[in-house]
Amino acid sequence: MKDAQPKAIFLKDYQTPNFWITETKLTFDLHETYADVISELVMERNVSDYPNGNDPLVLDGQCLELKSVALDGVVLAEDAYSTTAEDLTIPNLPNAFVLTVVTRIKPQENTALEGLYKSSKMFCTQCEAEGFRRITYYLDRPDVMSIFETTVMADKARYPVLLSNGNLVAEKSLADGRHLTTWHDPHKKPCYLFALVAGDLSCIEDSFTTMSGEEVALKIFVEPQNIDKCDYAMDSLKRSMKWDEEVYGREYDLNIFNIVAVDDFNMGAMENKSLNIFNSSCVLANPETATDTAYQRIEAVVAHEYFHNWSGNRVTCRDWFQLSLKEGFTVFRDAEFSADMGSRTVKRIEDATLLRTVQFAEDAGPMAHPIRPESFIEISNFYTVTIYEKGAEIVRMIHNLLGTEKFRAGSDLYFQRHDGQAVTTDEFVKAMEDASGIDLTLFRNWYRQAGTPEVHVFDAYDEDAQTYTLTLKQSCPATPESSDKEPFHIPIAIGLLDASGRELPLQLSEGGEFNENDKVIGLREREEAFVFENVPQRPTPSLLRGFSAPVKLHFPYSRDQLLFLMGHDTDGFNRWDAGQTLATNIILELAENVKSQIPLTLDERLVTVFSDLLTASVEQGAEALDKAMVANMLTLPSVAYLMEQQSPAFVHALYSAREFVKTELARQLEGLFAQVYQANKLDGDYQPHPDHMARRALKSLCLDYLMDSGNPAHIERAESQFINSNNMTDQSAALRALVNSGDTEVATSALDRFYQQWKHDPLVVNQWLSIQAASDKLCGLEQVKTLMQHDVFDWKNPNKVRAVVSVFAGQNFRHFHGEQGAGYQWLADIVIKVDGLNPQIASRLVGPLTKWKRLAPENGQWMKFALEKIQKHNKLSKDVYEVVSKTLVN
Ligand code: B3K
Ligand code: ZN
Numbered sequence: 022m023k024d025a026q027p028k029a030i031f032l033k034d035y036q037t038p039n040f041w042i043t044e045t046k047l048t049f050d051l052h053e054t055y056a057d058v059i060s061e062l063v064m065e066r067n068v069s070d071y072p073n074g075n076d077p078l079v080l081d082g083q084c085l086e087l088k089s090v091a092l093d094g095v096v097l098a099e100d101a102y103s104t105t106a107e108d109l110t111i112p113n114l115p116n117a118f119v120l121t122v123v124t125r126i127k128p129q130e131n132t133a134l135e136g137l138y139k140s141s142k143m144f145c146t147q148c149e150a151e152g153f154r155r156i157t158y159y160l161d162r163p164d165v166m167s168i169f170e171t172t173v174m175a176d177k178a179r180y181p182v183l184l185s186n187g188n189l190v191a192e193k194s195l196a197d198g199r200h201l202t203t204w205h206d207p208h209k210k211p212c213y214l215f216a217l218v219a220g221d222l223s224c225i226e227d228s229f230t231t232m233s234g235e236e237v238a239l240k241i242f243v244e245p246q247n248i249d250k251c252d253y254a255m256d257s258l259k260r261s262m263k264w265d266e267e268v269y270g271r272e273y274d275l276n277i278f279n280i281v282a283v284d285d286f287n288m289g290a291m292e293n294k295s296l297n298i299f300n301s302s303c304v305l306a307n308p309e310t311a312t313d314t315a316y317q318r319i320e321a322v323v324a325h326e327y328f329h330n331w332s333g334n335r336v337t338c339r340d341w342f343q344l345s346l347k348e349g350f351t352v353f354r355d356a357e358f359s360a361d362m363g364s365r366t367v368k369r370i371e372d373a374t375l376l377r378t379v380q381f382a383e384d385a386g387p388m389a390h391p392i393r394p395e396s397f398i399e400i401s402n403f404y405t406v407t408i409y410e411k412g413a414e415i416v417r418m419i420h421n422l423l424g425t426e427k428f429r430a431g432s433d434l435y436f437q438r439h440d441g442q443a444v445t446t447d448e449f450v451k452a453m454e455d456a457s458g459i460d461l462t463l464f465r466n467w468y469r470q471a472g473t474p475e476v477h478v479f480d481a482y483d484e485d486a487q488t489y490t491l492t493l494k495q496s497c498p499a500t501p502e503s504s505d506k507e508p509f510h511i512p513i514a515i516g517l518l519d520a521s522g523r524e525l526p527l528q529l530s531e532g533g534e535f536n537e538n539d540k541v542i543g544l545r546e547r548e549e550a551f552v553f554e555n556v557p558q559r560p561t562p563s564l565l566r567g568f569s570a571p572v573k574l575h576f577p578y579s580r581d582q583l584l585f586l587m588g589h590d591t592d593g594f595n596r597w598d599a600g601q602t603l604a605t606n607i608i609l610e611l612a613e614n615v616k617s618q619i620p621l622t623l624d625e626r627l628v629t630v631f632s633d634l635l636t637a638s639v640e641q642g643a644e645a646l647d648k649a650m651v652a653n654m655l656t657l658p659s660v661a662y663l664m665e666q667q668s669p670a671f672v673h674a675l676y677s678a679r680e681f682v683k684t685e686l687a688r689q690l691e692g693l694f695a696q697v698y699q700a701n702k703l704d705g706d707y708q709p710h711p712d713h714m715a716r717r718a719l720k721s722l723c724l725d726y727l728m729d730s731g732n733p734a735h736i737e738r739a740e741s742q743f744i745n746s747n748n749m750t751d752q753s754a755a756l757r758a759l760v761n762s763g764d765t766e767v768a769t770s771a772l773d774r775f776y777q778q779w780k781h782d783p784l785v786v787n788q789w790l791s792i793q794a795a796s797d798k799l800c801g802l803e804q805v806k807t808l809m810q811h812d813v814f815d816w817k818n819p820n821k822v823r824a825v826v827s828v829f830a831g832q833n834f835r836h837f838h839g840e841q842g843a844g845y846q847w848l849a850d851i852v853i854k855v856d857g858l859n860p861q862i863a864s865r866l867v868g869p870l871t872k873w874k875r876l877a878p879e880n881g882q883w884m885k886f887a888l889e890k891i892q893k894h895n896k897l898s899k900d901v902y903e904v905v906s907k908t909l910v911n
Contacts, residue, residue, distance in 0.1 A: 032342040051175040077112035080158035088123040140285035143220025153212035163211040164443040180219040216293030250305035261324040292329035308707035325355040349412020363711040366593035373568040380406040387911035389500040398903040414571040427457035471500040482559040489556040511544040514569040517560035522589030530554040566592040611678035635693040649715035687729035698723035707748035721754035787824040794828040797835035842883025849887040860898030
């Protein structure tokens with residue numbers, strides 16, 4: 022480590038700030054090698070919390086060259102204040118004053134992409150969570166909210182567009198070919214929502230009329246060559262604005278809303294007030310260059326950032342321990358928006374898959390934390406699937422417990438009560454309680470306890486009494502913050518099916534909480550029995566419908582019961598889930614055979630059920646069948662998911678067993694896969710319409726199986742799709758098929774053609790990189806190293822690093838986990854190298870290694886060595902230090 026070991030900070034130590042900043046006036050003078058920042062802060066002591074306080078003012082600041090400090094216009098002598106690498110301290114201050122601080126920064130050298138930095142030729146900012154302190158000295162904490170006015174000065178030819186938050190209030194030309202703009206944001210905000218952009222940008226313009234008749238000018242700014250790729254983001258923005266009015270009654274609050282796309286960005290996007298800054302991958306799309314997945318992500322991210330205007334900006338977080346207050350709620354909001362725009366069941370399947378594959382793993386690993394953590398070393402490490410996706414599941418459970426109307430009353434009350442404030446998750450729950458009259462005392466345990474609860478369900482049928490009893494037992498494994506867990510309040514949606522698949526009416530005779538309308542059991546105790554009466558025959562239970570709680574539910578279903586549920590359950594999610602459980606059981610059993618070197622045979626029932634699904638999808642009248650649902654049902658659980666189901670996990674056995682199942686299905690059902698492939702071809706122009714996306718997804722899946730069938734004839738099919746497709750979804754699916762064909766010549770030639778066609782487009786090049794990195798047929802460790810030598814690879818660009826390194830480590834199970842830990846050592850070296858450039862990205866790259874204790878020692882030990890190698894490095898960032906040290910200890 023650099024200095025002393027970084028220290029954790031604790032929620033219990035929270036104190037209100039001892040000063041407020043009521044107004045913030047910033048002037049940026051941007052140059053080619055530096056930028057000067059003048060900050061004028063109108064400040065006052067927080068006398069209501071500290072009546073006799075005369076503590077010094079301590080402003081946060083990092084990587085700043087301090088030029089001068091002035092108090093009420095008088096420059097302070099150097100001994101009137103002191104600085105460290107992290108702050109500026111000024112003692113002996115009056116209760117109200119104006120502080121003027123001049124600093125110089127080097128945006129051109131900022132590879133961490135936090136604060137003010139350069140992305141290709143433009144200046145841009147990223148301040149959440151603690152990036153503002155790299156711009157100027159400030160109280161960089163979300164409970165300090167201020168009115169901002171920002172002036173930006175720069176060379177007019179290089180940077181004709183100068184943007185900041187709020188309304189444009191002045192614009193003028195200066196000497197030497199320079200110019201300035203001044204922006205005033207009338208809404209007070211914490212500095213993490215500050216933004217600035219300067220560049221040579223083109224924009225598309227549109228407008229939106231709000232429900233009270235206000236006209237909002239909408240603009241999307243991009244580099245000029247991308248101007249033809251903004252329409253879908255604009256369309257998504259307008260749909261989001263309308264949806265938030267209709268579903269939440271939330272209206273936009275300024276007459277201007279800007280989005281800017283930048284190539285170098287650590288995350289997906291940022292909700293800065295009225296000036297959202299996006300990773301270009303979450304904005305740019307046209308049919309030739311963007312896949313359906315990219316279109317869906319653009320729609321979701323645009324909506325997410327827009328929704329933050331209320332859930333995040335108007336009502337913000339008191340401190341960063343409350344991050345899920347804005348993120349969990351906003352993810353819930355964007356998930357509902359996406360469900361309304363497309364298929365609700367499919368969206369639920371996607372979200373549950375992410376949760377069960379990635380979040381459950383995080384909750385069972387060394388970095389497990391409650392959605393409201395108690396402590397952290399580096400807040401950037403806590404932008405996690407737990408805070409975001411589990412946080413959204415907690416809000417979803419509140420929604421389901423209250424019902425739509427009371428939830429809306431709760432959100433109205435929350436926004437009205439806390440508008441303009443920085444609050445805690447407790448205040449969110451309290452508003453929900455107050456508006457609904459429903460007691461959420463026990464429910465609050467979801468906020469303070471980490472870990473995925475496990476629910477074991479046992480059933481008993483009494484034929485004489487005609488009663489059916491479900492006994493539920495809950496427990497939660499120990500996590501780093503606690504080993505002794507209180508019970509959770511777990512809503513479990515259920516149904517009972519009779520032998521012909523009909524739903525039986527549910528009449529509870531004994532037991533605890535049961536919502537008859539929604540058919541939801543509320544499990545509150547460690548163990549509870551629910552007795553249903555007038556049950557004429559032993560039913561098959563359908564449990565945790567719609568994934569009604571983020572738990573692992575266990576019921577000893579037989580394979581025949583799972584097949585029955587796949588065919589009959591009225592809940593689409595559970596039909597899919599039964600299929601996943603069946604496939605998982607089969608693969609896990611085969612993995613044991615792989616380990617014992619017993620020859621593998623596939624359970625015929627899986628072949629039959631796949632055959633039935635494929636046949637049904639091409640039968641007459643099958644148009645009504647949701648093709649996306651079929652595609653999901655035909656998708657085998659991923660190796661990452663399977664790894665979570667086996668303890669310890671034997672990666673290679675799981676990988677081999679899964680490959681065996683896939684190849685067998687492909688061989689035995691080759692004709693049907695080909696038929697379904699043909700039946701889902703689309704003529705005409707590309708449309709990002711859910712039905713079309715579903716057909717393309719099903720077609721791509723069939724092509725993927727066909728490549729595994731061993732019949733070389735299908736290579737021609739893929740070649741033809743590669744050449745003739747009019748959209749990137751089909752072209753990249755064909756490329757993936759060819760790369761995975763097992764024929765190196767075919768693969769190389771397709772990759773060359775694709776590269777020649779698209780080398781000018783960075784986002785398409787990212788796909789070219791990731792298709793290779795993911796391919797276990799083509800890309801071993803040596804190949805991925807070669808790929809990183811390619812001219813297009815750029816260590817400083819997070820999208821490129823993710824496209825190669827994260828994809829290889831997260832998707833290429835065969836090679837990343839092979840060769841006696843060589844993949845892990847490779848990753849360790851990369852983490853160390855990237856940490857010197859961009860700690861946030863480096864820290865995320867450590868992710869795959871955090872599983873070391875979950876893996877069988879044949880892999881786990883090698884992972885541990887790799888972690889130790891990183892730990893020994895003597896210049897680790899706080900970000901990487903926190904993940905590595907916790908991973909080795911917990
Ligand atoms: N609020 C941003 C997160 C930025 C964090 C950077 N360390 C994106 C979002 O969730 O909308
Ligand atoms: Zn967010």
